[in-house]
Amino acid sequence: MKIHEYQARELLASFGIPVPAGQMIDSVGQAGPAYDQAVAGMAKPLAVVKAQVHAGGRGKAGFVKLVNSRQQAIDAATFMLAHRMTSPQTPPEGLEVKKLLIAQAADIADRAPSGKQEFYLAITLDRKSRRNVLIASREGGVEIETIAHERPEAIIKQPLDPVQGLLPFQAREVAFALGLVGKQVNQAADIMLKLARCYIEKDCTIAEINPLVITPPDAHNPDGRVLALDAKFNFDDNGTFRHKDIQAMHDPTEENPAEIKAKEFNLSYVALDGNIGCLVNGAGLAMATMDIIKLQGGEPANFLDVGGGATEEAVTEAFSIILSDPRCQGVLVNIFGGIMKCDIIAQGIVNAAKGYKNPDGTTGFKVPLVVRLEGTNVDAGRKILEESKRIVPTLQAAKDLGDAARKVCAAVK
Amino acid sequence: MAILINGSTRVICQGITGAFGAQHTRGCLHYGTRLVGGVTPGKGGSKDANGLPIFDTVRQAVRATGASATMIFVPPAFAGDAIVEAAEAGLTLICAITEGIPVQDMVRVRAVLDQRNASGDKVVLVGPNCPGVITPGRKTGGGTGPADVYTSDGCKIGIMPGYIHTHVSESRLKKSVGIVSRSGTLTYEAVWQTSALGLGQSTCVGIGGDPVRGVNHIDVMALFEADDETDGIMMIGEIGGSDEIEAARYIKEKINKPVAAFIGGRTAPPGRRMGHAGAIIGGADDTADAKITALKAAGVEVAISPAEMGAAMIRAMGL
Numbered sequence: 045m046k047i048h049e050y051q052a053r054e055l056l057a058s059f060g061i062p063v064p065a066g067q068m069i070d071s072v073g074q075a076g077p078a079y080d081q082a083v084a085g086m087a088k089p090l091a092v093v094k095a096q097v098h099a100g101g102r103g104k105a106g107f108v109k110l111v112n113s114r115q116q117a118i119d120a121a122t123f124m125l126a127h128r129m130t131s132p133q134t135p136p137e138g139l140e141v142k143k144l145l146i147a148q149a150a151d152i153a154d155r156a157p158s159g160k161q162e163f164y165l166a167i168t169l170d171r172k173s174r175r176n177v178l179i180a181s182r183e184g185g186v187e188i189e190t191i192a193h194e195r196p197e198a199i200i201k202q203p204l205d206p207v208q209g210l211l212p213f214q215a216r217e218v219a220f221a222l223g224l225v226g227k228q229v230n231q232a233a234d235i236m237l238k239l240a241r242c243y244i245e246k247d248c249t250i251a252e253i254n255p256l257v258i259t260p261p262d263a264h265n266p267d268g269r270v271l272a273l274d275a276k277f278n279f280d281d282n283g284t285f286r287h288k289d290i291q292a293m294h295d296p297t298e299e300n301p302a303e304i305k306a307k308e309f310n311l312s313y314v315a316l317d318g319n320i321g322c323l324v325n326g327a328g329l330a331m332a333t334m335d336i337i338k339l340q341g342g343e344p345a346n347f348l349d350v351g352g353g354a355t356e357e358a359v360t361e362a363f364s365i366i367l368s369d370p371r372c373q374g375v376l377v378n379i380f381g382g383i384m385k386c387d388i389i390a391q392g393i394v395n396a397a398k399g400y401k402n403p404d405g406t407t408g409f410k411v412p413l414v415v416r417l418e419g420t421n422v423d424a425g426r427k428i429l430e431e432s433k434r435i436v437p438t439l440q441a442a443k444d445l446g447d448a449a450r451k452v453c454a455a456v457k
Numbered sequence: 458m459a460i461l462i463n464g465s466t467r468v469i470c471q472g473i474t475g476a477f478g479a480q481h482t483r484g485c486l487h488y489g490t491r492l493v494g495g496v497t498p499g500k501g502g503s504k505d506a507n508g509l510p511i512f513d514t515v516r517q518a519v520r521a522t523g524a525s526a527t528m529i530f531v532p533p534a535f536a537g538d539a540i541v542e543a544a545e546a547g548l549t550l551i552c553a554i555t556e557g558i559p560v561q562d563m564v565r566v567r568a569v570l571d572q573r574n575a576s577g578d579k580v581v582l583v584g585p586n587c588p589g590v591i592t593p594g595r596k597t598g599g600g601t602g603p604a605d606v607y608t609s610d611g612c613k614i615g616i617m618p619g620y621i622h623t624h625v626s627e628s629r630l631k632k633s634v635g636i637v638s639r640s641g642t643l644t645y646e647a648v649w650q651t652s653a654l655g656l657g658q659s660t661c662v663g664i665g666g667d668p669v670r671g672v673n674h675i676d677v678m679a680l681f682e683a684d685d686e687t688d689g690i691m692m693i694g695e696i697g698g699s700d701e702i703e704a705a706r707y708i709k710e711k712i713n714k715p716v717a718a719f720i721g722g723r724t725a726p727p728g729r730r731m732g733h734a735g736a737i738i739g740g741a742d743d744t745a746d747a748k749i750t751a752l753k754a755a756g757v758e759v760a761i762s763p764a765e766m767g768a769a770m771i772r773a774m775g776l
Contacts, residue, residue: 169560171698171735174567174669189740206568247559282533282734283559312732316724327666327732328640328695331721332763335745338724339762347725349732380642380649381618418649419618445646446764 045279047293048096050145052275055293056253059242061235063272066147068096072121078146079117086148089113093120096143098298101131107141110149117146142297153260153268161268163222164188165236166252167204167243176204176243178236180218184255210240224270228258231270246290247283252276302365309361311350318343320452321366321375323359325350333378336445342453345372356392363396367411374412374456376448379419386417386425394432397439412455413439416448459592459660460635460680460687461550461581464610467524469548470495471515471531471539472555473505478530481554481616483507485528488619489594489606493522507603515539515546526550528589528614536585537562541569544580551671552614553585560734563669570671582671586733588641588663589615593622615663617641621648622658625686629655634770635681636661637674638693639733643721643763647691650767659687666733668697674704682712689715689774691766692757696722697735699742705751715773717758719766720745 047055050068057063069078075093083089095107102108107129109120121144128138153161162184170177180200183191191198200221202214215233224232235256243251253275258268284290296304306313312327316334320342324330327349334344346366350358359377366372381389397409413436417425429441440455442448462468468485472478473495486492486507494510501513512518515527527548531539536555543551563585570580583590594611600620613619625633634656638644644663651658662677664670674692681687690712694701701720708716723745725731727738738744752759758773760766 169564169668171668171700172703175564176561193741206564244561247561249560280560280734281730282557283561285534286559314726314729314731316726324642326640326642327736328638328643328693328721329646329763331640331695331725331731331736332643332646332719334724335721336762336764344724347731380645419645420620444764446762449764 045281045284045290045294046098046298047277048098048143048295049094049274049276050096050143051293052277053145055242055246055277056272056275059238061238061272062269064148064150066145068143068145069121070143072118072125075118075121075144075146076114079111079114082146082148088151090149091117092147092149093117093124094145094147095124095129095141096145097129097139097141099129099131099133099139101133102129105129105131121146150257150271150273151259152257161258162255163257164254165239165256166250166254167240167248168250170203173203175206178202178204178210178214178218178240180222182222184257188254204240209244210237212237226267227265228267228270232256235270235272246287247280248277249280250276250278302368306348306365309358311348311358311362311365313365314347315369316344316346317371318345319371319373319456321345321348321369321372323348323350323362323366323375323377325379329378329380333376333445336449337376337453340449340453342449342456345369356395359392360396360399363400363409367400372411374414374452376452377413377415378445378448379417381417381419381422381425385421386419387421387428390415390417390425390428394428394436394439397436409436409438411438412452414442414448414452414455415439416442416445418444460677460684461590461660461662462526462592462612462614464489464592464594464612465491466526466550466612467491467493467522468526468528468612468614469493469515469518469522469524471527471529471543473497473509473511474500475530475532479506481528481530482509484616484619485613486603487600487606488613489597489608489611490613493524494518515542515548519546519548524548526552526614528552528554530554533557533559537566540566540582544570544573549579550581550583552583552587552589553665553671554587554589554615556586558585558667560667560669563667567669583662584665584671586667587615587665588617588644589613590660590662591615591617591619591622592660593624593658595624595626617645617661617663621645621652622661623652623656625657625659628652628657630776632688632774632776633657633659633686634689634691635659635677635684635687636691636693637677637681638663639666639695639735640693640721643693646763647693647719647766651691651770654767654771656767656770659684666695666735668735673700675707678704678707678712682714687714689717689770691770692716692718693766694718694720694748695733695736696720696725696731696745697733697737697739697743701748702742702751705748705755705757708752708757709755715758715775717760717766717769717773718752719760719763719769720748720752721763
């Protein structure tokens, strides 16, 4: 589960990590006051207006704007709330922007001989060692994957003890390795320790601060202040049950409506770009079914795992979710009936297809439907499918996985 | 000899009174597994529907039954604790079937198990989020009840359908393969295909779809390599993590038996979780194509289509 940047800032602040002043707004009328508040007491009245959507590429799309007057803040907010944001990470039609963050644009100290004092800091799971790891780099503000690929030596890694978490000396080691000096060291180490605590306590899969910056020295801070300018969190879906506060941050408007509906019925569904819907039991078999459709020259419209049960109710719900995608021109059902018997599954599929309510009010499945069943009582199951031709004319039974993929691909062409 | 379990392995079920635990306890009993009891805290002293004794703690269950293996159906919030309880009670094979255990719980569980094993214990964790382990036996009955078990010398610990498996003595080609997989139903598919093509299975191990788990492909393949009843090895992997890349390296260096493989998720988009918590493409090593390339380079017969898994195994074995 992802959250918005403004929520990530709130989460960081709740763990005592310093972030520049700012607030979330959802109407143009709030832009002026939010700007005034963000720049209050600053030498330069510079603020940043940022669209709050779950997609990257905001800067290039014009949805992150530096502003240095109240009017500019209002203009930026007016534009962003009225236009859909399009970037390589959004669907082609773009995303509606409903919320903005207006925050103080912190001044960043210069780095000798060139550049700015921007750093990267994150905690995530290292699957190889099966431990959490702190990742840091002097090259903040850019994609960490690029750095990891091009200059792995520029990345510092510190493994967390599975029981004790990050220890203070480890955080200091990283701070020194980042080239920090004087009072910067303890400030940064403190942030790392708090970020590690947040990551573990809240069941994160990633807790990232990018960039972490140092402000220029001032009268109170001879070495500058260490601040988190932007943050990104992702949470373990298996862990959110024990965090009411994180659940409350969930923004359903950022998700595909079909994926939300699938979750309600305990179906695992991911929308894709193709035109062949898939209904499968088991995640591995569901992935393999997508693969074989592609091998046969088709394009899967979705990943859908109905789970071990594959009951009539689950299949009915799955059908309505799959067919809610207007691109879907055919459906492949692939069930390996382990515990469930194939004849019962076959009857469930036929009933679900027969009773399927089309958006135009009519009843009965209209697009091609290819069903492949294997397992207990498979012969009885296939017989039911064969005999259902009168009831569901578009239904074809397949004898194996390869046959099923060929039939569905031929049917939608 | 098969690996990990055989017909004489004594097994308990943690979470035996839950709907899922009760259903699969019955399924394992009917297959012929020597299930000797179960654990549900607070229900100690009673018996389940099959007449098996229920205990409050794993330690009591082990003391009373002499079990060495457990299958865990405890709900996700408590399953991490159940795994550690099993290890502390001295069980040496823990099959965690439960799906949805928080990753951070598994990080701590792994640390506890790793520490025990480093100090000389031999605890094997299979899963979580897996179908379990099965060593097929010779078919002796219909599998309809305790008096009509499906096999008399097989052992099924988990949720897989037992009847799709074939004991080597009843296979047409009189050869058996060991199967190790991250997926449940895809494993059944592989079992089905190999059985249909005339092969038997020595043991099938579902290692589970979570990012932090117990045994991985390499651990299981090492056991298969050493097992004189395993003639070939089938490995089923998927997108996410770099285990299959490491397995490819391991196969090249240490495995002399023929190996066939399938990697699921070639068409999965990056950054999206495909059902399994661990099935998500992050870096370059995570993709199906990277894994397939590495396996091919290690001399593995890779099935590109999931319909060809059995055929790839036959080719690898030169049959």
